Amino acid sequence: MDVVSRAGARRVLAGLQGWVLYLYGDCEMYKLVAARVVAVKRLHPGVEDLVEALKYGLRHAPELRGFDFTVVEGRGEEEKELLVGLELSQLRKIIYVEC
Structure with missing residues (x-):
């Protein structure tokens, strides 16, 4: 999982x-x-x-067999800890933007 600042996200997201x-x-x-x-x-x-947001996103995109990237805007170490364990799932490469 990559953790980027708001400024760093501008470059990463465009690519x-x-x-x-x-x-x-x-x-x-x-x-x-x-x-x-x-x-x-x-x-x-x-x-x-x-x-809840993860469940909603996965449930309402059934045509997808998985994502190439999952980007999460958030604040907090607990969120990051949860996402590290999910990176090998269908969420694939996770990018956490600290907002």
């Missing part, structure tokens, strides 16, 4: 290719991604909302 699951919060940087994006708004900070 993504393939399918992207993007869980966005206050930064709303999903607009910078030129790849095909399934964008899901996170309603609240925290692990519980992150899990």
